[in-house]
Amino acid sequence: MTDTIADPIYKTDALIAEDIDQYLKVHEHKTMLRFITCGSVDDGKSTLIGRLLYDSKMIFEDQLEALQADSKKVGTQGQEIDFALLVDGLAAEREQGITIDVAYRFFATEKRKFIVADTPGHEQYTRNMVTGASTADLAVILIDARKGVLTQTRRHSYLAHLIGIRNIVLAINKMDLVDYDQAVYDGILKDYSEFARSIGITAFTPIPISGFKGDNITGPSANTPWYKGPALIAHLETVEVNSATDADKPFRMPVQWVNRPNLDFRGFSGLIATGSVKPGDAVRVLPSGKTSSVTRIVTLDGDLEEAVAGQSVTLCFADEVDCSRGDVIALADNPPQAADQFEATIVWMADEAMLPGRPYWLKLGTQTVSATVQQPKYQVNVNTMEHLAAKTLDLNAIGVANLSTDRQIVFEPYADNRTLGGFILVDKITNATVAAGMLNFSLRRAQNVHWQATDVSRDSHANLKNQKPAVLWLTGLSGAGKSTIANLVEKKLVRMNRHTFLLDGDNVRHGLNKDLGFTDADRVENIRRVGEVAKLMTDAGLIVITAFISPFRSERDMVRQMMQPGEFIEVHIDTPLADAEARDVKGLYKKARAGDLKNFTGIDSPYEAPEDPEIHIDTTALTAEEAADLIIARLIP
Amino acid sequence: MAIDKQTLTHLQRLESEAIHILREVVAEAEKPVMLYSVGKDSAVMLHLARKAFYPSPPPFPLLHVDTTWKFQEMYKLRDRMAQESGMELLVYQNPEAQERGINPFDHGALHTDMWKTEGLKQALNLYGFDAAFGGARRDEEKSRAKERIFSFRTASHGWDPKNQRPELWNLYNARKNKGESIRVFPISNWTELDIWQYIHLNDVPIVPLYFADHRPTVERDGMLLMVDDDRFPLRDGETPVMRSIRFRTLGCYPLTGAVESTAKTLPEVIQETLLTTTSERQGRAIDKDAGGAGMEKKKQEGYF
Numbered sequence: 058m059t060d061t062i063a064d065p066i067y068k069t070d071a072l073i074a075e076d077i078d079q080y081l082k083v084h085e086h087k088t089m090l091r092f093i094t095c096g097s098v099d100d101g102k103s104t105l106i107g108r109l110l111y112d113s114k115m116i117f118e119d120q121l122e123a124l125q126a127d128s129k130k131v132g133t134q135g136q137e138i139d140f141a142l143l144v145d146g147l148a149a150e151r152e153q154g155i156t157i158d159v160a161y162r163f164f165a166t167e168k169r170k171f172i173v174a175d176t177p178g179h180e181q182y183t184r185n186m187v188t189g190a191s192t193a194d195l196a197v198i199l200i201d202a203r204k205g206v207l208t209q210t211r212r213h214s215y216l217a218h219l220i221g222i223r224n225i226v227l228a229i230n231k232m233d234l235v236d237y238d239q240a241v242y243d244g245i246l247k248d249y250s251e252f253a254r255s256i257g258i259t260a261f262t263p264i265p266i267s268g269f270k271g272d273n274i275t276g277p278s279a280n281t282p283w284y285k286g287p288a289l290i291a292h293l294e295t296v297e298v299n300s301a302t303d304a305d306k307p308f309r310m311p312v313q314w315v316n317r318p319n320l321d322f323r324g325f326s327g328l329i330a331t332g333s334v335k336p337g338d339a340v341r342v343l344p345s346g347k348t349s350s351v352t353r354i355v356t357l358d359g360d361l362e363e364a365v366a367g368q369s370v371t372l373c374f375a376d377e378v379d380c381s382r383g384d385v386i387a388l389a390d391n392p393p394q395a396a397d398q399f400e401a402t403i404v405w406m407a408d409e410a411m412l413p414g415r416p417y418w419l420k421l422g423t424q425t426v427s428a429t430v431q432q433p434k435y436q437v438n439v440n441t442m443e444h445l446a447a448k449t450l451d452l453n454a455i456g457v458a459n460l461s462t463d464r465q466i467v468f469e470p471y472a473d474n475r476t477l478g479g480f481i482l483v484d485k486i487t488n489a490t491v492a493a494g495m496l497n498f499s500l501r502r503a504q505n506v507h508w509q510a511t512d513v514s515r516d517s518h519a520n521l522k523n524q525k526p527a528v529l530w531l532t533g534l535s536g537a538g539k540s541t542i543a544n545l546v547e548k549k550l551v552r553m554n555r556h557t558f559l560l561d562g563d564n565v566r567h568g569l570n571k572d573l574g575f576t577d578a579d580r581v582e583n584i585r586r587v588g589e590v591a592k593l594m595t596d597a598g599l600i601v602i603t604a605f606i607s608p609f610r611s612e613r614d615m616v617r618q619m620m621q622p623g624e625f626i627e628v629h630i631d632t633p634l635a636d637a638e639a640r641d642v643k644g645l646y647k648k649a650r651a652g653d654l655k656n657f658t659g660i661d662s663p664y665e666a667p668e669d670p671e672i673h674i675d676t677t678a679l680t681a682e683e684a685a686d687l688i689i690a691r692l693i694p
Numbered sequence: 695m696a697i698d699k700q701t702l703t704h705l706q707r708l709e710s711e712a713i714h715i716l717r718e719v720v721a722e723a724e725k726p727v728m729l730y731s732v733g734k735d736s737a738v739m740l741h742l743a744r745k746a747f748y749p750s751p752p753p754f755p756l757l758h759v760d761t762t763w764k765f766q767e768m769y770k771l772r773d774r775m776a777q778e779s780g781m782e783l784l785v786y787q788n789p790e791a792q793e794r795g796i797n798p799f800d801h802g803a804l805h806t807d808m809w810k811t812e813g814l815k816q817a818l819n820l821y822g823f824d825a826a827f828g829g830a831r832r833d834e835e836k837s838r839a840k841e842r843i844f845s846f847r848t849a850s851h852g853w854d855p856k857n858q859r860p861e862l863w864n865l866y867n868a869r870k871n872k873g874e875s876i877r878v879f880p881i882s883n884w885t886e887l888d889i890w891q892y893i894h895l896n897d898v899p900i901v902p903l904y905f906a907d908h909r910p911t912v913e914r915d916g917m918l919l920m921v922d923d924d925r926f927p928l929r930d931g932e933t934p935v936m937r938s939i940r941f942r943t944l945g946c947y948p949l950t951g952a953v954e955s956t957a958k959t960l961p962e963v964i965q966e967t968l969l970t971t972t973s974e975r976q977g978r979a980i981d982k983d984a985g986g987a988g989m990e991k992k993k994q995e996g997y998f
Contacts, residue, residue: 077965084891089704158858160839161832163885170704172883184860191862300702313717318750326746328714328864357748367702369713369746382721406860420865423721479863488869490859 087165090298093174093189093222095213096199101230105199105268106175109290110164159189168294178209183439183453184406186216187493191479193217194298195224197289202235202265206248212439214249218258219402219455221475221495224296225253225261228289233267237280256442264289299475303366308332308340308388309469309477311422315381316371324355324371325380327423330476332388333365334372339389342380343467348389349374383424385467385477393477395465396499402457402471403430405450407484407491413449414581416615417491419462421480427463427618428482429585432578434458449578450492459500463618471495485611486665518598522556526595528620529688532607532667533630534659535645536637538676538684539604542630545685547602553693555600560587562605575656581612588616595624600692608658610665628688629670634659636677705892712739712880713746714864715843716827719878720753722868723825726878727784729814730756730775732768733944734900735829737775738889739881741898743827744779751780757826759817760787761809763798763946765922771901786817798948799927805946815851824875825868833885843882849873890967894960903941904963906955910934917951942967 072080096102162173174189176182190196196217200210217225227249235241242265253261264273265281266289272278273288287295309330316324334340338351353373354361364370372386380386387393405411411430419428433456436447450456471478482492519526529546531539540561547559566573570586573579584607591601607613617625637659638646649657656662667673672691674684719726728743730736743752756776776783791808798805818826832839842858844866859867868876881889893900903920910921912932919926920941921934926948928934939952940963957963 073965073968077961080968081891081894081961081964084887085703085705085895087704088702089707158840158855161883162839163833163883165885165887170885170888188860188862192864300707304702313714314721314747316747316750322749324749326717328710355748357745365702367707367710369710369717371748418869420867422865423718475863479865481860481862481865481867483867483869488867488871488874490861490867493860493862 083167084165087168087170088298089170089172090195090293090296091172091174091193092195092197092293093176093186093193093217094197094199095176095186095217096178096209096230100178100199100201101268102175102178102199105197105228105230105266105274106162106173108268108271108274109171109173110162159185166290166294171293178213180209180212180439181453183212183216183455184404184493186213187220187404187406190217190220190222191493193220193222195226195293195296196222197226197228199228199230200245200249202229202231202241202245205245206252208440210249211252211442214253214258215256215437215439215442218256219495221471223260225258226289226292227261227263229263229265230268232265232272232281233270237265237272237278239281239283242284262286262292264292300365300367303331304333306331306366306474307391308334308338308386309393309474310334310370310372310386311424311476312380312382312384312386313423322373323377324353324373325386326369326371327386328369329364329366330422331366331474333363334370335363336360340372340374340386341389341392342378343385343387343392344395344465345379345384346392347378347380349376349378351375383422385422393467393469393474394499395467397463397465398459398461398500399468400434400457400497400500401430401460401480401494402455402497403433403450403460403482403492403494405452405454405456405492407489408452409484409491410452410577411450411492412581413458413578414585415609415611416463416485416618418483418485419460419466419480420483421466421468421478421496422476424466426466427485427615428460430458430460430482432458448576457497460494468496468499470498472497485614515596515598518596520598522598524555524598524600525624526598526621527600527624527626527692528591528595528616529600529602529626529628529692530591530607530613530616531602531604531628531630532613532670534632534634534637534664535606535657536640536642537630537632538681539606539630541681542674542684542688543602543604545681546688549685549689550600550602553689555693556598557600557602558594560591560601560603560605562603565605575662577609577656577662580608584609584612584616588612588619591616592619595620606658606664608662608664610667613667626672626692627667627670628672628674629667630674630676630684631666632676705888705895708881708884708888709742709745709892711864711883712742715866715878715880716743716746716752718866719825719827719868719876720747722866723876725821725823726754726825726827727757727818727821727823728752728754728781728827729829730758730772730783731829731944732758732764732772732775732901733829734889734893734904735831735881737898737900738884738892739827739829740775740779741892741896742880754827755782755784757784757786757817757821757823759810759813760785761798761805761813761946762787762792763805763809763925763948765901765903765920765944765947767901767903768944771899775899784817784821786813786820788813788816797925798946805949809946818851818875824870825878826875827878827880829881830879831884831886831889832882841879841882843879844868845877845879846870847875847877851875886967887964890960890964894964901944903944905959906938906940906957906962908936909939909952911937911939911952918954919950920947920952922947 094102160175164171176186176189198213229242229245246263265284266273272280275290276288310327312325312327314326316326336351341348351372352375354364355371413432414429416427416429419426433447435444436454436456438445447456469477478496480494481490484491531543533539543559547557550557570583573583594601648654649660658664672688788809796805796808830838842861846859911918912934938956940955941952957966
C-alpha cells in the first residue's frame with residue numbers, strides 16, 4: 058500500500074537541507090489549528106489521518122516497520138497497512154479494532170501546525186467526542202460516498218455544532234469507489250444541506266475526497282474536474298482559528314494565581330480568554346466591581362506593550378484592589394455579569410446518572426463553586442434531535458436543565474465566550490468529572506430575588522432562648538433506632554429547658570415531602586428540603602433533631618454546608634444490617650426482600666456510612682437511653 | 695513588542711497553554727513537584743515554569759529520580775539549573791537498588807523498574823507530593839497520545855487508561871482523595887520539532903551531549919554507546935573509539951544509543967532531526983518490551 062501513497066507534498070526537504078535558518082524562520086511564524094475528525098473506521102477516518110501524518114512525514118521508518126508488522130498480526134486490511142493501528146494506541150482498542158478514547162496527533166505543513174483529535178464515532182463514546190471537540194477550531198465530518206448521510210453523520214454534526222465549532226468540513230470520502238461521480242456528490246450535498254439548516258448550521262465546506270487514493274487531500278484532483286473548491290489541506294491552512302476571533306471580543310481574563318514575590322510586587326496571572334489589553338487600559342475586577350488601570354504586562358522576556366486572547370500573562374494594577382483566584386479581570390466599561398441561576402446544556406459523562414438536587418462541584422474558568430442541577434427540562438435524542446422528557450441524565454445523555462450555584466459566578470453565555478460559559482461538574486465524593494456543560498443564559502429570578510435584610514438577627518433569636526442552636530443529624534439504616542433515640546434526646550433536652558424541634562423522616566413525608574418517592578433523585582430532594590427547614594429552625598435559635606435514613610454522603614455534606622460552622626452534628630446510629638432486618642419493626646425489610654418494596658436502603662439501594670461523624674452510636678453496645686445520654690453529653694458538655 | 699493577533703504562532707499558543715497548566719496546578723494542588731530528568735523536554739518545562747511564575751521563582755521543588763547511571767554532563771547541568779532557577783533540588787536514589795547494585799549492564803529491565811519506576815514511587819510517597827509535572831509529549835508514543843494532561847493516579851500510582859477523566863476545554867480537574875495523586879504534562883501537545891525550535895528561540899540551556907563532539911564510543915548490539923566513565927565494562931575485543939556523535943534523547947548512558955553526527959549548532963541539530971527517517975525513541979530500549987503495548991503496561995505499573 059505504501060506505493061499507492063502519493064509523494065509527500067510538503068516539499069520542505071530541499072529548504073531544510075539548503076537553508077535551515079530560513080526554514081526555521083518560516084516554521085517560527087506558523088499558526089496552529091486544532092481540529093477533530095468524526096466518523097467511524099468504516100468511513101476511512103483512520104486512513105485519512107494516517108495519510109495526513111504520512112504525507113507530512115510524521116511517520117518515521119521505524120514506526121512504519123512496526124506498523125507493517127502489526128498490520129499483518131492484528132490488522133483488518135489483509136496484507137495492506139492498517140492505518141487504524143497507528144491511531145488506536147490502547148491495547149484494548151487494538152484488540153477490538155475500535156477507537157475508544159480521544160487520541161491527539163500532530164502534523165505540520167508550510168503554513169500551519171495541526172493538532173488532530175481523533176475521536177471515536179460510536180454513540181456510546183459521545184462523551185469522548187465532545188471532549189475532543191471542546192478544544193477544536195474545526196470539525197471534519199466524514200461521509201462514505203457509497204452510504205450518504207447516516208444517523209451518525211447527523212449525530213456528529215449536531216455535537217460539533219453544540220460545542221460551538223463554527224468551521225465544519227463535510228469530507229465526502231471514498232469518491233474512488235463511486236467513480237468520482239458528481240451526481241453522487243451533489244445528492245449527498247443536498248441531503249446534508251437540508252439537515253444542516255434544520256439544526257442551525259449556517260455554513261460548511263463540502264469536499265469530495267479519497268483518503269485512500271489521495272484525491273483533493275493535498276491538491277486538486279484530476280479525477281474531480283467538476284469540483285472547484287479547495288483541497289482539504291488548503292482549506293485547513295487558511296480557515297480562521299478561534300483565538301483570532303476571540304481577540305476581537307471585549308477583554309476578559311480569569312485570574313489563576315496572584316504573584317507576590319515580595320511586598321513591592323503584586324501581579325495577577327492568567328490566560329487571556331478574549332480581547333486584548335494594554336498598559337493604561339481601565340479594567341474592572343469581578344464580581345466585586347472594583348476598578349483600576351493596568352500599569353504593566355510582565356513576562357520573563359520583558360514587559361509587553363500589548364497582549365491578546367490566547368496569551369498567558371501577568372498584569373499589574375495602579376491601585377491596591379482586592380483581586381484573587383476566581384475573579385475575572387475585564388474591560389471596565391463592558392464587563393460580564395454575575396449570577397447564581399442559569400439554564401445550561403449538559404452532557405452527562407459518568408456511569409452513575411445525574412441526581413437532580415445533589416450538589417456537585419462546578420468549575421468554570423478559575424471559579425469553583427457548589428452547584429445543583431434541577432430535573433432536566435428535556436433530553437435530546439442525539440440521533441434525531443428530538444426533545445424527550447427526562448427525569449435525569451444517563452451516561453452520554455445531553456439535556457437542558459436549570460442549575461443554581463451556592464454563590465454568584467462571573468459568566469457569559471457559551472455562545473459568546475467558551476471560557477466563561479463552559480463548565481465541568483465534579484462528583485464531590487469520587488472527584489470524577491461527571492459532566493460538561495454550557496451556560497445558555499442566567500435566569501431572571503436570580504437577578505430579581507434579593508435577600509431581604511431583617512433586623513432581628515439569628516444571634517438574638519438564640520440569645521433569647523439562652524442556647525446555642527444546632528442540628529443533631531441522626532443517620533442510619535431503617536430500623537436502627539433513629540426515631541426512638543431522637544425522641545428520647547428531645548424529651549431529655551426539653552426537661553433541661555432547651556428549645557427543640559424533632560423532624561422525623563416518616564412524619565415529614567406525610568406533609569412537606571408527600572410528593573416525593575424513594576428513587577435516588579427523590580431521596581436527594583427529600584434531604585435538601587429537610588436541610589432547608591432545619592436551617593430556618595437554627596436561624597430561629599432552635600436545637601433541631603432529625604431522624605432520616607439519609608443514605609448518601611453527598612447530601613449529608615450538603616446539609617452540613619448549609620449550616621453555620623460547628624452547628625451540624627452528624628450522629629451515626631450504627632446497626633448491622635442483620636440486626637436491623639431481624640428487628641424489622643415496620644415489616645419493611647420483609648417486603649423489600651420479597652420485592653414488594655423497591656429502592657429500599659440496605660437491600661437494593663446503598664447506604665453510605667459517615668466516614669467521620671461527630672458522634673458514633675454502636676447500637677449493639679448501647680441501649681437507646683444510653684445512646685440519648687451520650688448524645689446530650691456531647692452536645693452540652 | 696506588539697502582537698498581530700493573526701500571527702499568534704503555534705509556539706506562542708503552546709507556551710501559553712503550558713504556562714496556564716503550570717499555574718492551575720500550583721493554584722489547586724497542595725504539594726506539587728517538577729520531575730526533572732535533565733533532558734531537553736525537562737529543560738523546556740523548567741524554562742516554562744520560570745516564565746509562568748516570574749518574577750517569583752517557581753513555587754515547587756525539582757525532583758530528580760536518579761539512577762546513578764546518567765551522563766556526567768547531565769549531573770553538571772542539573773546542579774547549575776537548580777541554582778539559576780532558585781529552586782530546591784531533591785535527588786532521590788532508590789536505596790534498595792543502591793544496596794543490590796542494580797545496574798544496566800547486568801540487570802536489563804530490572805534496572806529501569808527499580809531505579810526509575812520504584813524510585814519515583816518511593817520519592818513521591820516519601821515527600822507526599824500530590825501533583826508531579828512530567829515532560830512527556832503525546833507525539834512520543836501511542837499510549838501517550840491518549841493520555842490526559844492531568845493524569846490521575848491511584849494511591850498505588852496506577853494508571854487506568856480505560857477510566858480516564860474527561861478533559862474539556864482548558865478546564866482541568868485536579869481534585870483527588872487523600873493518597874491519590876496526579877501527573878501533569880504541560881508539554882503534552884508539543885512535538886520534537888517544537889521543543890527544538892523553542893530551545894533555539896529562547897536560548898534554553900541544554901546538556902552539551904545533544905551537540906556533536908568527539909567522544910569515546912563502542913558499538914554494541916547495534917547501538918553506539920558512549921563510554922562515559924570507568925564503570926563501563928568493556929567486553930573482549932572492545933576498545934573505545936573516538937567518534938563524532940550526539941544524542942537525540944538522554945537517559946542512562948549504558949542504555950542510550952548515540953548517532954554519528956557533525957551537528958554542532960541548534961539549527962544543524964534541527965536540520966538533522968527533520969531529515970532523519972527514524973523516531974527519537976528508537977534509540978531507547980524501553981518502548982519495545984511486551985509487544986505494541988510496552989509503554990502502556992509500564993505506565994499502568996506507575997512508570998512516568
